[in-house]
Amino acid sequence: MSLDRPQHPDPYELLPKVASFTVTSEDITDGQPLKDEQVAAKGNTSPQLAWSGAPEGTRSYVVTMFDPDAPTPCGFWHWAVVDIPADVTALAVGAGAAGGGGLPAGSFMLRNDGGEAAFMGAAPPQGDQVHRYYVVVHAVTEDSLGIDGTASNAVLSFNLAFKTAGRALVVGTYQH
Numbered sequence: 001m002s003l004d005r006p007q008h009p010d011p012y013e014l015l016p017k018v019a020s021f022t023v024t025s026e027d028i029t030d031g032q033p034l035k036d037e038q039v040a041a042k043g044n045t046s047p048q049l050a051w052s053g054a055p056e057g058t059r060s061y062v063v064t065m066f067d068p069d070a071p072t073p074c075g076f077w078h079w080a081v082v083d084i085p086a087d088v089t090a091l092a093v094g095a096g097a098a099g100g101g102g103l104p105a106g107s108f109m110l111r112n113d114g115g116e117a118a119f120m121g122a123a124p125p126q127g128d129q130v131h132r133y134y135v136v137v138h139a140v141t142e143d144s145l146g147i148d149g150t151a152s153n154a155v156l157s158f159n160l161a162f163k164t165a166g167r168a169l170v171v172g173t174y175q176h
Helices: 153-163
Strands: 022-024 049-052 060-067 076-085 131-140 164-174
Touching: 022 131, 022 164, 049 131, 060 153, 076 153, 131 153, 153 164
Parallel strands: none
Antiparallel strands: 022 049, 060 076, 060 131, 131 164
């Protein structure tokens, strides 16, 4: 079996258009390889993120990290933080640790595709193509997205499709 295959399109280009705003990170540079700290077998630590300029009417945020280039038909979800209060505009490095102790009050994580409610760093197969890791801050039009910690990332995404006012993203890369 060869893992050589074309990259999937930008998954966010396929969604309804929404306003954009700004996300920055001390740990991720757009279009550049992730630091060892954001790689599963090395540091496995969620990145620092800060955002600004969200659209008027934003009532909460969701932060996700998704790899559309995983060798699956549905990509791979590495992280999802739901119901971040609207007055929070940053997550500290390591906020995605298991247990959620570093998250803002009222927010919670969904299970990643590795099965844990925590951040899971980049882990593409050895010798595979360069993978893209979309770290996205979604500005949500509701105080709560209306899901709980048992929801799948597909259910999260479906709800976001109808409740997103804006999106800010930074894309890191990684290859073994």
